[in-house]
Structures are given as structure tokens and as C-alpha cells.
Amino acid sequence: xxxxxxRMGRGRFVLYAIAGATSAFLLLPVVFIAFLSFGSSQWLQFxxxxxxxxxxxxxFADPRWxxxxxxxxxxGLCVMALSIALGLPAAFAIVRGRFPGRAALHAFFISPMIxxxxxxxxxLYALILKLGLNGSFLAFVAAxxxxxxxxxxxxxxxxxxxxxxxxxxxxxxxGATRLQAIRRVTLPAIRLGILSGALFSFLVSWDEVxxxxxxxxxxxxxxxxxxxxxxRQDLTPVIAAVSTLLIVxxxxxxxxxxxxxxxxxx
Amino acid sequence: MPALVFLFLFLVLPLxxxxxxxxxxxxxxxxxxxxxxxxxxYGRVLFNTFFVxxxxxxxxxxxxxxxxxxxxxxxxxxxxxxxxAILLSMWTNLLARTYGWMVLLQxxxxxxxxxxxxxxxxxxLPLINNLFGVTIGMTYxxxxxxxLPLHATLSGIDPAIMQAAAITGAKPxxxxxxxxxxxxxxxxxxxxxxVFVMALGxxxxxxxxGGTANMMLAEMIAQQVxxxxxxxxxxxxxxxxxxxxxxxxxxxxxxxxxxxRS
Amino acid sequence: xxxxxxxxxxxxxxxKRFGQVTAxxxxxxxxxxxxxxxxxxxxxxxKTSTLFIVAGFEDPTSGSVEIDGRSVLSVPPNERNIGMxxxxxxxxxxMSVRDNIAFPLSVRGRPQNxxxxxxxxxxxxxxxxxxxxRRPSELSGGQQQRVALARALVYRPRLLLMDEPLAALDxxxxxxxxxxxxxxxxxxxxxxxxxxxDQEEALRMSDRIAVFSHGKIAQIGSGSDxxxxxxxxxxxxxxxxxxxxxxxxxxxxxRMASVELADGTxxxxxSDANLIHGTQVEIMVRPERLIPSSSRAGDLTSLQSVEGxxxxxxxxxxxxxxxxxxxxxxxxxxxxxSRASGLELGASAHFSFHVHDALVFPxxxxxx
Numbered sequence: 001x002x003x004x005x006x007r008m009g010r011g012r013f014v015l016y017a018i019a020g021a022t023s024a025f026l027l028l029p030v031v032f033i034a035f036l037s038f039g040s041s042q043w044l045q046f047x048x049x050x051x052x053x054x055x056x057x058x059x060f061a062d063p064r065w066x067x068x069x070x071x072x073x074x075x076g077l078c079v080m081a082l083s084i085a086l087g088l089p090a091a092f093a094i095v096r097g098r099f100p101g102r103a104a105l106h107a108f109f110i111s112p113m114i115x116x117x118x119x120x121x122x123x124l125y126a127l128i129l130k131l132g133l134n135g136s137f138l139a140f141v142a143a144x145x146x147x148x149x150x151x152x153x154x155x156x157x158x159x160x161x162x163x164x165x166x167x168x169x170x171x172x173x174x175g176a177t178r179l180q181a182i183r184r185v186t187l188p189a190i191r192l193g194i195l196s197g198a199l200f201s202f203l204v205s206w207d208e209v210x211x212x213x214x215x216x217x218x219x220x221x222x223x224x225x226x227x228x229x230x231x232r233q234d235l236t237p238v239i240a241a242v243s244t245l246l247i248v249x250x251x252x253x254x255x256x257x258x259x260x261x262x263x264x265x266x
Numbered sequence: 267m268p269a270l271v272f273l274f275l276f277l278v279l280p281l282x283x284x285x286x287x288x289x290x291x292x293x294x295x296x297x298x299x300x301x302x303x304x305x306x307x308y309g310r311v312l313f314n315t316f317f318v319x320x321x322x323x324x325x326x327x328x329x330x331x332x333x334x335x336x337x338x339x340x341x342x343x344x345x346x347x348x349x350x351a352i353l354l355s356m357w358t359n360l361l362a363r364t365y366g367w368m369v370l371l372q373x374x375x376x377x378x379x380x381x382x383x384x385x386x387x388x389x390x391l392p393l394i395n396n397l398f399g400v401t402i403g404m405t406y407x408x409x410x411x412x413x414l415p416l417h418a419t420l421s422g423i424d425p426a427i428m429q430a431a432a433i434t435g436a437k438p439x440x441x442x443x444x445x446x447x448x449x450x451x452x453x454x455x456x457x458x459x460x461v462f463v464m465a466l467g468x469x470x471x472x473x474x475x476g477g478t479a480n481m482m483l484a485e486m487i488a489q490q491v492x493x494x495x496x497x498x499x500x501x502x503x504x505x506x507x508x509x510x511x512x513x514x515x516x517x518x519x520x521x522x523x524x525x526x527r528s
Numbered sequence: 529x530x531x532x533x534x535x536x537x538x539x540x541x542x543x544k545r546f547g548q549v550t551a552x553x554x555x556x557x558x559x560x561x562x563x564x565x566x567x568x569x570x571x572x573x574x575k576t577s578t579l580f581i582v583a584g585f586e587d588p589t590s591g592s593v594e595i596d597g598r599s600v601l602s603v604p605p606n607e608r609n610i611g612m613x614x615x616x617x618x619x620x621x622x623m624s625v626r627d628n629i630a631f632p633l634s635v636r637g638r639p640q641n642x643x644x645x646x647x648x649x650x651x652x653x654x655x656x657x658x659x660x661x662r663r664p665s666e667l668s669g670g671q672q673q674r675v676a677l678a679r680a681l682v683y684r685p686r687l688l689l690m691d692e693p694l695a696a697l698d699x700x701x702x703x704x705x706x707x708x709x710x711x712x713x714x715x716x717x718x719x720x721x722x723x724x725x726d727q728e729e730a731l732r733m734s735d736r737i738a739v740f741s742h743g744k745i746a747q748i749g750s751g752s753d754x755x756x757x758x759x760x761x762x763x764x765x766x767x768x769x770x771x772x773x774x775x776x777x778x779x780x781x782x783r784m785a786s787v788e789l790a791d792g793t794x795x796x797x798x799s800d801a802n803l804i805h806g807t808q809v810e811i812m813v814r815p816e817r818l819i820p821s822s823s824r825a826g827d828l829t830s831l832q833s834v835e836g837x838x839x840x841x842x843x844x845x846x847x848x849x850x851x852x853x854x855x856x857x858x859x860x861x862x863x864x865x866s867r868a869s870g871l872e873l874g875a876s877a878h879f880s881f882h883v884h885d886a887l888v889f890p891x892x893x894x895x896x
Contacts, residue, residue: 016336018332022329025409029365086269116468118504118507126283164616170612173610173611173680243361246359
């Protein structure tokens with residue numbers, strides 16, 4: 001250990017205090033929202049005067065909320081599939097390719113992570129306005145895919161770099177064609193990378209706010225857009241209910257991811 | 267390669283045409299850029315942006331360093347709990363977290379009420395719809411981005427180096443200042459540059475926690491394009507932001523290296 | 529040589545360049561059916577590149593590779609009917625031991641009962657029958673390489689290539705598996721091309737050894753050929769330990785060369801090379817061929833001797849090794865049976881050796 005805790009004297013209590021305070025700071029809004037979503041106060045009083053489920057009832061009674069969730073889910077799944085479909089060959093080219101400019105290609109695929117989202121948003125906004133595609137499924141998917149692609153490329157490149165190409169060569173010398181070797185040996189070996197790439201791609205799409213605001217039309221909204229437009233009007237506790245559901249989903253995804261990683265890495 | 271075609275159509279093409287807009291609308295030339303850099307009102311926006319990004323970077327570093335350090339030296343079980351808290355906050359929906367801060371910081375929010383109840387203040391403090399609210403919200407959101415690279419660097423340092431320093435007679439304080447801190451500089455650089463660059467172009471949190479009086483750059487870009495339909499000025503502002511971002515990213519690559527993994 | 533001979537592999541004038549670097553420089557050799565041939569050399573000597581060209585993972589710049597008299601350069605690796613064991617563990621991590629071994633037959637579309645029978649036979653051969661259901665990550669390195677060997681042999685390939693398969697294993701395990709590979713070679717009679725940088729391993733296992741240096745074959749022959757009759761100074765110093773005594777050529781008659789050392793001592797040795805009078809040469813004597821003797825050996829016999837002082841003694845179990853400082857400022861190494869009467873540190877002694885145990889080579893260009 002870097003400096004053993006019990007050798008640090010009183011300094012360690014300072015560290016503990018900072019860690020405790022930081023955890024509290026990080027969890028404060030998360031826990032707070034969860035509490036409020038069950039509170040009966042329309043004005044978000046804390047502590048709430050009483051407990052209720054009515055904000056969840058309002059949420060599930062409103063077809064617009066449900067519609068926006070459905071749009072988010074569809075877009076997310078579509079982005080996830082396309083992100084892997086495009087990212088997989090790209091990652092193979094980056095890792096296996098022997099052409100000049102390979103590093104530049106890698107940088108290019110990751111570049112959307114560097115460009116501030118607001119810039120991508122207005123650039124795409126101009127494009128889809130020209131094409132008359134605002135509010136279309138295609139606009140959402142294309143916009144989200146730009147942000148999701150670097151994640152699948154990074155995940156797959158990392159696992160592909162960790163995969164010893166001799167194993168694929170061994171399969172070929174055993175009599176497998178290149179395609180057979182990739183399908184039966186390489187892809188199964190890098191499935192953890194593909195899976196994380198898919199998961200990240202979905203989450204990127206599911207959570208994306210800025211691009212979605214610009215892609216949306218009053219008729220078609222993803223869940224974050226619906227939250228955004230609602231938030232700009234008032235701080236209704238319905239948002240607390242939605243947020244709580246999203247937090248529960250986050251925890252579920254974290255647990256599933258931890259479980260999968262432990263199982264597959266075995 | 268399909269990915270290449272896709273990125274060309276939806277990244278390169280829109281960005282290039284946006285650049286064209288910035289130098290052709292309303293008239294050909296660099297008028298938009300001159301206006302942005304010359305006008306005091308826009309200068310104010312640029313100042314706000316850099317100021318908030320700078321403060322957020324410093325605060326996250328000061329809070330984040332001890333946390334990253336603890337993550338590296340705590341017993342595994344406790345460290346996992348702390349890490350889970352960090353990841354949970356990081357992965358929770360951005361709007362959900364921002365909403366939480368909107369509620370916490372509002373005039374009738376829990377912070378103001380508590381302070382009034384304690385008799386510390388008579389009138390609610392203006393915690394939201396100003397740069398203070400933006401700074402709180404952004405610090406909260408950026409904190410994990412400084413903790414994680416720092417943690418990676420700190421846990422990559424061979425503990426035997428510290429032991430070697432101790433056995434040669436260095437006191438813990440000396441070990442920290444003369445060994446640990448210099449060795450963790452790459453992590454500090456990586457974390458700070460990442461937070462600073464992200465903060466420069468951040469849109470959501472300033473838009474929700476900030477006020478109309480003190481805008482930041484990303485808000486201004488959106489406003490110019492969406493509400494004022496002033497595409498020329500909006501896209502020029504976008505390219506100023508992009509240029510600044512790329513400069514800092516170049517520094518990042520210099521300091522940390524690209525895609526290097528520990 | 530024509531395709532009528534029983535050679536399994538024929539390599540003619542093979543050249544492989546990577547940009548400016550010539551990795552393989554005009555290599556020609558033939559491998560007899562059922563032979564165990566080893567490519568021995570340090571890293572970068574071209575041995576692995578040659579093997580990878582035979583496997584089909586690299587294309588040669590020029591030259592030809594024939595298997596059973598047919599050129600295979602246009603045949604993709606998966607159709608060459610070659611088995612290969614790699615330096616790193618290359619088991620398919622997502623498959624059990626059984627599925628790993630079954631893989632080559634499965635991609636060939638063989639019927640399931642035949643696959644089962646062949647896999648069971650192979651598991652038996654590498655003595656891992658009880659591990660069939662395990663994952664590669666649950667095996668030790670030695671077990672993994674035995675599975676890799678089974679996988680490479682299950683489809684009865686024409687030729688087995690092994691690229692430093694034991695490099696990652698520790699010494700004891702390495703020797704066990706060397707024995708196992710020898711046994712399997714005897715039982716199956718498969719032709720093996722083996723690459724190693726370990727000369728002891730090469731001597732232990734091979735029928736013949738090709739010593740690679742700078743992309744060329746320095747010598748090809750049996751282990752005793754290389755040890756007793758090295759073709760040049762490189763092979764002499766690379767295979768086994770040797771003393772290379774530096775001197776100047778005084779004269780050659782028949783195959784016998786006389787060499788004058790720095791202090792004026794004149795020694796004789798055999799030479800096949802074309803030596804030029806007055807040039808720098810080296811006399812090679814193996815450490816175990818130097819016998820301590822109380823007095824100077826007579827000039828009339830075929831024995832000759834050198835004199836020196838013992839400056840270091842190392843006890844090695846089966847042998848004792850002495851380091852001797854000589855009058856011509858060059859230390860030599862002497863190795864003797866440990867039961868022979870020992871020499872004390874600081875003792876002065878004569879060491880005699882037979883003229884036929886001394887070989888004279890032109891001095892190698894210093895490689896540093």
C-alpha cells in the first residue's frame with residue numbers, strides 16, 4: 001500500500017472524513033430524489049408531510065411519458081445493434097490492419113468523444129432541418145450512434161488487443177478458414193468487449209440529452225427530452241418518480257454488469 | 267468500411283458545412299468571429315465559461331485527490347463501497363441528478379430552509395439560477411472524471427517505492443510531497459484536463475442551474491441557433507469552442523499520451 | 529533433388545525481406561520423411577520466419593517451399609495439412625479441452641463418432657484424459673501445451689511445426705515434455721520441424737539441427753556433427769561451450785594448422801577452412817577436452833598442452849569447472865569429472881589436449 005493507513009497517524013481521520021463527505025455529496029441528490037418521489041408535497045417539501053405513490057400513478061397514466069420511454073428504448077436498441085455492427089469491423093481494421101494511417105483512423109473513430117456535444121448537436125440540427133428529418137427515428141439513431149460508436153470501438157479494440165492473434169492462427173493451421181476461425185474462436189474470445197460495447201452504446205443513447213433536444217419534434221421525444229421540457233416548465237414530483245425509476249435501472253445494470261464480468265472473466 | 271462512411275456523412279459533413287455557415291452568414295468573411303471576440307457581452311460569456319471551468323477543475327481536484335488516494339489504500343471491501351458510490355452517481359441519468367440539485371438549491375429548498383431554521387440567515391440565499399448553482403452542479407457531475415484517472419495512476423504506483431523511501435528515512439509528509447505527488451502528476455494532469463475540457467462545452471447543467479444573466483458558451487450557442495436563428499454567430503461560437511477544446515486536447519495528448527493503458 | 533525422393537519438405541533459396549531487413553537470406557534445406565529437424569538460433573536469426581513461411585502465415589520474398597514435392601506457396605495455411613504448436617498458449621479460451629482437440633476435425637466436417645474416438649485417443653496420448661471437460665484457464669502451462677500438441681496431431685497432419693513450445697515453462701517441466709514429445713515422435717513417426725533458441729533442447733531432441741545465424745543456415749547436421757565438427761567459429765561457440773584461443777596463423781600442411789599465440793606459444797589444430805598465412809585465427813578447444821597434467825606434454829606425441837594458473841573453481845555436481853589465467857592474457861575454461869583429483873585455487877598447472885580436439889577457424893568479425 002502506498003502509505004499504510006495505520007502509519008498515517010491522525011492524517012487518516014482527515015482522509016476518512018473527506019471520503020465520507022464525498023460519498024455523502026455524491027449520493028445526496030440521488031437519495032434525495034428517491035425520497036421525494038414518495039413524498040406527498042407538490043412543492044417538494046422536505047421532509048415530506050406524508051407518503052404517497054400518486055406521482056408514479058400520474059407518470060404511468062400519462063401516455064406521453066410512456067411513449068417517450070418506448071421511443072428511447074427503440075432508439076437505444078437500434079443504436080446498440082448498429083454500434084456493434086459498425087464498430088466490430090472498424091476495430092478489426094484498427095487492430096489488425098497493416099495500412100499506413102491506422103493510428104489516424106483510430107483517432108478519427110474516437111474523435112466524437114472530444115468534440116463538445118453542443119457543437120455536434122447544432123451541426124446535426126442544421127443537417128436534419130435541411131433534410132426535413134427532425135423528430136424522425138433516423139435522426140435520433142444517427143445522432144446517438146455518433147456518440148455511441150467510440151464506446152463500442154474502444155471496448156472491442158481493447159479486448160481484441162488483449163487477444164493473442166496466435167490463437168486465431170492456431171485455428172487456421174488446424175484447418176479452419178479465416179472466417180471460421182474468427183466466428184468460432186476470435187469472436188467468442190472477445191465477447192466481453194463486444195458485450196460492454198453494446199451496453200455502453202445503449203446507455204449512451206438512453207441518457208443522451210443534448211443531441212436529442214435538437215433532434216426532437218413536439219410529436220416525437222425520447223425520455224430525456226420529455227424530462228427536459230418538463231423540467232424547464234416546473235419541478236413537478238413526477239420527474240422525481242421518473243428519476244427514481246432510472247436510478248433503480250442504473251443499479252440493476254451495474255449489478256448485472258458486475259455479475260456478467262465475474263462470470264465471463266472466469 | 268461502413269463506420270467510415272457513417273462518420274463521414276454524419277460528422278465530417280455537418281461540421282464542415284457548419285464551418286462554412288460561420289464564415290458566410292450573414293456575409294462572407296470573419297465578421298462573426300470578430301464580433302464574438304470584440305464585443306463585451308460575448309467576452310463576458312467567454313469569461314464565465316473559462317472561470318466556471320477553472321473553478322470546477324480546482325475544486326474537483328482538491329476533493330478528488332484524497333478520495334482517489336483512499337480508494338487505493340483502503341481495504342478492498344471498503345474501497346469497493348466507495349467506488350460503488352462514485353459509479354452510481356456517475357451512471358445515474360444526468361437529468362435526474364441535475365433535477366436533484368435544482369430541488370436542493372431552490373429558494374424553498376432544503377439547504378435554504380435548514381439555514382433559516384438554524385437562524386444563520388434571514389432571507390433565502392440565491393443558490394440557483396446563477397453561476398454558483400452551475401459550479402455546484404458541475405463539480406458534482408465532474409468529480410468522478412477526476413477521481414477515476416487519479417485512482418488508476420495512484421494504484422499503478424509500486425508500493426515498494428514508498429517502502430524504499432520510508433526505509434531511507436523519509437517521513438510520511440516527505441514521502442507524500444517528494445515521491446507520491448510527483449508520481450501522480452500524470453493522473454492529475456489527465457483528470458484536470460478532462461474535467462476542464464468537458465466543463466468548457468457543457469450545456470445541460472448550466473442551462474438548468476444557471477441564470478439568463480450569466481450565460482456560458484454552450485448555452486449561448488444553443489440560444490443563437492435555436493431561438494435567435496442567428497446561425498452565423500452561433501456556428502462561429504461553436505468553432506471557437508472547438509478550437510479551444512482541441513488545443514487543450516493536444517496538451518492532454520502531450521501530457522498523458524493517446525490510448526495508453528496502465 | 530527431385531520430387532521422387534522421400535523428402536517431406538524441400539526449401540529452395542528462401543528469402544524474406546521486411547523493408548530493409550533481410551530476415552531469411554537464401555535458405556535451402558530438405559527434411560526427410562519422419563525426421564525431427566530443429567532450427568536453432570538466437571532471436572532474429574531467421575528461424576521463426578522460416579517456420580512461419582512453411583506454415584503459410586508469411587509469404588516469402590522469393591524461393592520455394594515444397595511439401596511432398598508440391599509447391600505450397602499458393603496454398604492457404606488451413607489447407608496445407610500442417611499441425612502447429614505455438615510459443616504462447618494458443619488454446620481456444622472459450623472451449624473445453626475436449627472441444628479444443630475436436631476443433632480441427634469439426635471444421636473438416638468429420639462425423640461425430642470419429643471425432644469422439646480420435647479425441648479420446650489423443651487425450652490418452654498426452655495423458656490428460658481426466659481433464660477433458662476443463663477450460664484452458666484451469667490448466668497449468670505444461671498441460672496447456674500438451675493439449676495444444678494433441679490438437680495439432682489429432683488430424684494426422686503431414687508435418688508438425690513447433691515454435692519454441694516450451695519457452696514459457698520452467699526447467700523441470702520442460703524436460704518432462706521434451707521426453708513426451710520424443711515419445712510421441714517415435715510412436716507416430718510424424719515429421720517435425722522444431723524451433724528453439726535452447727541448444728541443450730536442440731541436442732536432446734533432434735535427429736538433425738540447422739543452426740541459423742543472420743538469416744542463413746550456418747551449419748546443418750546431427751548433434752554430434754555440430755559439436756565435434758563445427759563448420760565455423762560461430763557454430764563452434766554457439767553449440768556447446770568452447771574456448772576460442774586467439775592467435776596468428778603460422779602455417780598449414782594437409783589439414784593441420786599451426787597457430788602462434790600472443791606469448792609465442794605455438795599450438796596445432798585441424799582446419800577445413802581456407803586459411804591465409806599470417807591472418808588472425810582462433811583455435812577452439814572444448815573445456816572437457818582439456819586434461820590437467822603435472823608436466824608439459826611431449827612435442828613428439830599428438831598431445832600438446834597449455835599452462836596457466838587456477839583463478840576460480842566452481843563445483844557443479846557432476847563436474848568441476850576451473851577458470852585458468854594463461855600467459856597470453858586470455859582466460860580459458862576447463863571442465864573435469866568432479867571425482868578427478870582437484871586443483872587448488874592459485875595452483876599452476878598444465879592442461880593437455882589432443883591435436884584432433886583442436887579446430888582452427890578464421891577469426892569471426894566481432895559481433896557486437
